[in-house]
Amino acid sequence: MRQLWKKSLLLLLTAICTFSLTGCHGSRGLPEFTVPEEFDTSRNYEITFWAKNDTNKTQTDIYKKAIADFEKLYPNITVNLRLYTDYGKIYNDVITNISTNTTPNVCITYPDHIATYLTGINIVVPLDSLFAEERYGLGGSEVRFDAPTQEEIIPGFLEECSIDGHYYAVPFMRSTEACYVNKTYVEALGYTLPETLTWDFIWEVSEAAVAKDSDGTFLINNQKVMIPFIYKSTDNMMIQMLKQKNAGYSTDKGEINLFNDTTTGLLYTVAEHAKTGAFSTFKISGYPANFLNAGQCIFAVDSTAGATWMGTNAPLSDISADALVDFETAVMMLPQFDPKQPQMISQGPSVCIFNKSDPQVVLASWLFTQYLLTNEVQIAYAETEGYVPVTSKAQNSESYQEYLSRMGEDNSTYYDVKIKASKLLLDNLDNTFVTPVFNGSASLRDASGQLIENVTKSVKRKETVDDSYMEKLYSDVTSLYRLDQSHQSSMEKADLGKLxxxxxxxxxxxxxxxxxxxxxxxxxxxxxxxxxxxxx
Amino acid sequence: MKKTLAITLALSLVLAFAGCGKSESGNAADAADVKSEGVMTHAEYVAAELESEVVIETYVQAKQSWWDNKATLYTQDKDGAYFIYNMTCSEEDYAKLVPGTKIKVTGYKTEWSGEVEIAEGATFEIEDGSYIATATDVTSLLGTDELINHQNEFVSFKGMTVEAANDKGDAFLYNWDGSGEDGNDLYFNVSLNGQTYTFTVESYLCDNTTDVYAAVKNLQVGDKIDMEGFLYWYEGVNPHITSVTAAK
CATH class of the missing domain: 1.20.5 (Single alpha-helices involved in coiled-coils or other helix-helix interfaces)
Structure with missing residues (x-):
């Protein structure tokens, strides 16, 4: 079952606190990595790979197969896999291990987290020189597999791994968010789904869906439970709403602009609809997929990487078969303020390499990292969820194109909701964005979601949400996430102001x-x- | 004189029997029902609306986790149980919350995926008193609507049969689908009267150094077992098992 988020939150807080205490200060650091002239194949290497999966056995099997295939190509390299199911735990463990110089060699991560790791000295290997290395670089002459060239990595995805002008990771998979809609109920309420969902449309339909009879039974589903609109990741919700409104969030240099009038206005809207029961969040109520599939939710916003849990015929489900309701699932772009200029977040795992005193070990790590970008791994992993491969080489391959074309053939490999979710991102690569990455950007992201969580919780508890509430909320969240501390770009010297x-x-x-x-x-x-x- | 003697003897017998009946919970078990002023009874807690403020007195039965001044606890009084999620608690106070400790908790009642709990951010104070609940046998309630009335209680299941957890015939899985590894939650299936249920060893409550973790790893399909644990809920009953023994 998937109730892992509560642990994740604990771990994320652990990580933040641990790093603030142990962090980078006082460490002399490892020597700067330089690419060896030759990969010494006379030696044996043992590297560790910390991998994240979506609590998905198929994904872990793909990792294991990738390792086995790679080890056949490089018998002198042994890859030890350690499995994780959430980024927060990886972040926590990496930070703990930085202080003891026991970081993994290769690690799935988020760029936001790398920005924190970079506050240490030579902790994460910059990949620029490795990319370009003629023999061992991307698609290099000595690489023993069909690796992509740098040009074949989708430029936008690769750019997300660039911090202060250097690449510190390669993208592994990409996803975005989708709105999974119970189309049957929308139409039963007398509405027709527009081509692009708008926030106004979702709020209007959601309010219509909370009508009850005198017995307290919801008219739309004849059940006692109905939360028409549930958002899984409220940090994404706030970030995307602000982006769509062209409002402040943060700058590239780490200036925090989250607390602004637009944010306040959005929070009042959230409060209005939480009060009527039209809106709730994953943290407050539970997984959107569970409510959607039980006919207790109409608009479920979640990652495209969660598509296999969505819909009546979803191959994965946490609810019992007798609780499933039959309905038509529409996979739509998340709601927009301006449908003509859609904006959606780009997210998904990236892979970084941690520096070691022996550059040959780093080179072995790099070769394995590069293997994760091969078509074999990319296509197999992308097909497990609504992910898309990060290389044009994989995206344009006959195998992947055939996979997409077979949408709906079954409710497992070719599950239509999953492939529609992948196509949503593939069709909107130019409409995606990422937020600036800096030391502290991970905390800012959490803070943006916390605003929505707190407001939603407060109105459910019949607290008054007014200007003074907002003022206190901003103050509390600033303090909780230490946003009042300096979060300069890791590579820049901080201007500490007057003494x-x-x-x-x-x-x-x-x-x-x-x-x-x-x-x-x-x-x-x-x-x-x-x-x-x-x-x- | 005879009457006085008879009454005295009768009282002695009554008190003696009552004393034998008490387990380690001692006198506190009787006191468990007596609530301080302004404190809800368990029945009042059950009746309270979701997202309303609640004040309860309860006894720690087990601790799941602590971090960043937040503690997650399984607690129970004589009348029922309360799962307390991420209660505000210093590390020093967490150490004091040994099983049996009486606490007064103020927080909000909430529900997450079917699990009714006291929401994150509750506060507490330690009070005098101690009570350890004995496990209630709920085996016969499996599959009935009545089971949820025992939500979060310390319960037991008797004489259940281990079933395969996957098509390969494994007796347990790391994580719900086998995607985990040693140290993760364990999931295993047990059946009774033709119905199969999924039980869990929650790794924060019982990690891979505990007897129950080892016991589940040693299960074989077809084993008959007795179990104890807390009647947690996640989209249906999802007991957090704390002990597994061969069925008696």
């Missing part, structure tokens, strides 16, 4: 003391010389 007056006084006193000591020493030396002159 506090107490510090100025203390430093002046210290400088004055040193001056007096020096003066005393000089005078003593002069006197000594005079005495010497007098005695000789």
């Amino acid at each position: 506090p007056s107490t510090s100025v006084i203390l430093l002046s006193a210290l400088a004055g003391t040193w001056c007096l000591i020096l003066l005393y020493l000089v005078l003593s030396a002069v006197k000594k010389r005079k005495r010497s002159h007098n005695t000789h």
